[in-house]
Amino acid sequence: MTVTRFAPSPTGYIHVGNLRTALMNWMIARKAGGTFILRIDDTDPERSKQEYVDAIKEDLEWLGLTWDKIETQSSRLDRYAEAADKLREMSRFYEAFETPTELDLKRKKQLNMGKPPVYDRAALKLTDDQTEALRAERGNGVWRFKLDHERINWTDGILGDLSIDASSVSDPVLIRGDGQVLYTIASVVDDTEMGVTHVVRGSDHVTNTATQIQIIEALGGTPPKFAHHSLLTGPQGESLSKRLGTLAIRDLRENGVEPMALLSLMARLGSSQPVELRASLDELVEGFEISQFGAAPTKFDVEDLGPLTHRHLGTLPFSEMADEIAALGVPAEIAPKFWDVMRENINTRAELGPWWDVLRDGATPLVENDDKEFVTQALNLLPAPPYSEDAWSTWTAEVKEATGRKGKGLFMPLRKALTGRQRGPEMADFVSLMQSKPKL
Numbered sequence: 001m002t003v004t005r006f007a008p009s010p011t012g013y014i015h016v017g018n019l020r021t022a023l024m025n026w027m028i029a030r031k032a033g034g035t036f037i038l039r040i041d042d043t044d045p046e047r048s049k050q051e052y053v054d055a056i057k058e059d060l061e062w063l064g065l066t067w068d069k070i071e072t073q074s075s076r077l078d079r080y081a082e083a084a085d086k087l088r089e090m091s092r093f094y095e096a097f098e099t100p101t102e103l104d105l106k107r108k109k110q111l112n113m114g115k116p117p118v119y120d121r122a123a124l125k126l127t128d129d130q131t132e133a134l135r136a137e138r139g140n141g142v143w144r145f146k147l148d149h150e151r152i153n154w155t156d157g158i159l160g161d162l163s164i165d166a167s168s169v170s171d172p173v174l175i176r177g178d179g180q181v182l183y184t185i186a187s188v189v190d191d192t193e194m195g196v197t198h199v200v201r202g203s204d205h206v207t208n209t210a211t212q213i214q215i216i217e218a219l220g221g222t223p224p225k226f227a228h229h230s231l232l233t234g235p236q237g238e239s240l241s242k243r244l245g246t247l248a249i250r251d252l253r254e255n256g257v258e259p260m261a262l263l264s265l266m267a268r269l270g271s272s273q274p275v276e277l278r279a280s281l282d283e284l285v286e287g288f289e290i291s292q293f294g295a296a297p298t299k300f301d302v303e304d305l306g307p308l309t310h311r312h313l314g315t316l317p318f319s320e321m322a323d324e325i326a327a328l329g330v331p332a333e334i335a336p337k338f339w340d341v342m343r344e345n346i347n348t349r350a351e352l353g354p355w356w357d358v359l360r361d362g363a364t365p366l367v368e369n370d371d372k373e374f375v376t377q378a379l380n381l382l383p384a385p386p387y388s389e390d391a392w393s394t395w396t397a398e399v400k401e402a403t404g405r406k407g408k409g410l411f412m413p414l415r416k417a418l419t420g421r422q423r424g425p426e427m428a429d430f431v432s433l434m435q436s437k438p439k440l
Contacts, residue, residue, distance in 0.1 A: 002034030003195050006060075006067075007187065009041045010052035013248040014059055016266065016300060017202070017232055017240065023266050024200040024229060026065045027288040030281075037194060038067035042074045043181045059249040063259045064281050071194070073186050080181045083189045083219055084174070087145065092218050093174070096123035097134040097141040119144070119170035143175040145185075145215055152210040157200070157227025157290045164210040172211045188212050192221035200290065203228040227290050230270050235301035247302065256348025261308035270298035277311050310347045324349065328356045334433055341429040355424075362436035363420035371413040374403055375440065378414060382437050392431040 004025035008014055014022070029036035038060070042048035060067070087093035096119075098106070107117035123144070126134070135141065149167040156162050174185040191199065199209075206228050213223045232240050240247070252262060260278060267284045268275045271292040278284050318325075318339045325335045342355050367375050378399045383391075396414065400406055415427055417438060424430065 001195070001197070002029055002032035003037065003197050004029040004034065004200070005037040005039045005191070005194070005196055007039040007041045007073075007190075008056050009044070009047075010049055010056060011044065011047040012052060013055055013250055015247045015249065016252075016262075017247075019063075019249060019262070020229060020232065020266055020269075021201050022060065022065060023263065024227075024288075024290065025198070027267065027285050028198050028200065028290065029068075030285045031288060034197075035068045036066075037069045037071060037196070039071045039190060039194075040073065041183060041186070042072055043077070043183075043186055045074070045180075048074070055250065059253075062253060063249070063263060071190070073181075073190065076186070076190065077181060079189050079193065080186055083185060084143065086219060087215075090218065092146045093143055094123055094146060094171075095131065095135075095141040096144050096173075097126075097131075097138050098122070099138070116168050117170075118168065121146075121171065140177045140179070142173045142177050144171040145174050145211065145218075147171050147211060147214055152213055154209070154213060154223065154226060156206075157198075157225060158230075158293050159203070159206070159228055159295050162206065162210075164207065166210065166214065169207055169211060172208075174215075184208060184212060185215065188215045188219065188221075191224055192216055192219060196224050198227070199224045200227045200229060202231055203295070204231060227293075229293055230295055230298045232300040233297045235299055235303075237297065237299065240300065252302075252305065256309065256350050257305045258309045258312045261305050261312045264308055264312075265304055269300065270294060270296075275304075275308075277308050277315075279315065306347060313346055313349070314344050316343065325352065328353055329360070330356055337429075338433055341425045341433060345423075345425045358420060359430075359433050360435045362434075362438040363418060365418075365438050365440055366416040366420050366422070367413070367440070368416075372440075374405060375413055375417045377403060379417065379437065379440060385434055385436060387431050387434055389428065389432050392428040395431075 006022040006025050008018055008022075026036050028034070038057070040048075040053055040056070042053070057070075084093060103119070106120060110117045110120075123141070124146075147166040147169060149165075151163050151165055153161070153163045172184050174182055176182065190196070209226050209228070216223045234240055249262075260280075263281070263284060264278045265275055267278070267288060271289075271294070273287065273292060318336045321339050321343075322335065325339055326332070330338050338356070338359075342352060346352060346355070365375060365379075378395075381398050381402060382395055396410060399414070400410055403410075411427070412422075415424070416422060418427070418434070419430065420438075
């Protein structure tokens with residue numbers, strides 16, 4: 001059974017970077033007919049908020065990325081404590097008392113000597129009396145996992161064969177001095193006990209993966225298959241880290257981005273496959289291959305979501321929009337035609353309302369100074385609604401006869417007068433839907 005997970009921290013809203021990780025893990029599980037776990041990483045009681053837990057679930061549901069199980073790490077603290085005790089018994093867990101300032105000084109000294117800034121394991125040399133004295137002076141220390149200084153090897157699903165020398169990595173802190181369990185040990189225990197078989201995450205976790213492999217093996221588990229996707233950059237290759245807060249999924253939703261537009265982009269971005277609008281989640285899953293993704297930083301441009309959203313809306317049948325269109329007050333007898341005419345002329349769903357306002361109440365004419373007399377004469381020739389399918393052609397022929405105008409000089413001023421815009425649907429279709437004529 002293939003088991004994957006998405007483990008967000010409820011300390012903020014999920015953004016496109018989080019979504020990339022969630023989507024890849026979700027597609028692996030769905031393609032294999034396996035299990036996808038939503039695991040809330042809420043071991044930090046001060047920063048974790050229920051409102052963010054609710055928001056994470058809401059955003060994933062909006063995207064259609066449903067989960068088979070949901071877990072909260074705050075309810076599993078006893079499991080992490082048991083794992084910590086086991087590591088202590090094995091002499092793989094030790095308490096260290098250095099302050100951040102002391103650690104910073106050690107790092108600077110090592111760098112000045114041309115050495116890698118790795119924790120020197122000074123805490124292992126403390127006697128019991130020294131440990132008790134430091135604990136009395138400074139409070140509880142942090143707990144570090146003692147790495148075996150050997151090479152850690154694995155075959156990454158994206159990056160290929162990887163090998164990290166554990167002696168080049170600091171013994172990771174797994175429990176803070178205040179007792180808070182950190183991500184590394186919580187993730188190891190959860191992945192092992194929940195039977196997680198595949199873990200996809202960002203390439204900034206590669207070193208963390210190496211240490212987790214040793215912790216998993218120390219606890220008697222079998223490491224899952226890891227894959228590390230590239231990190232997103234802006235369209236010019238700039239870092240997205242400071243902008244991710246403005247690329248939250250809920251902000252994209254509020255700006256009118258459609259779920260399938262966002263998913264179509266994120267499911268293939270950075271892979272050897274082209275980004276193409278997909279009609280369904282099943283289509284996304286069908287062609288997904290983790291091995292087709294590359295290691296190079298991946299450029300993300302939020303502007304790419306506009307054309308995809310526009311194209312997606314153009315594919316939707318009336319049945320999927322009927323309730324929204326009815327809520328605008330569009331009469332049932334013209335609602336199907338209203339959608340058929342407008343769906344190619346909107347970039348977001350929110351643009352439907354203003355178009356209906358124009359059809360229902362008449363536009364505020366957009367008239368150039370040189371066209372005022374012409375438009376006034378033309379509107380006087382326009383009869384009152386309702387309008388037939390050939391009303392536009394009949395009216396423009398009459399206006400042409402009366403004014404002598406033709407071509408663009410005839411049609412463009414009339415379009416702007418009836419719609420209040422320079423661009424829009426075919427005017428014959430638009431006029432047949434008009435409920436009012438504009439007034440100058």
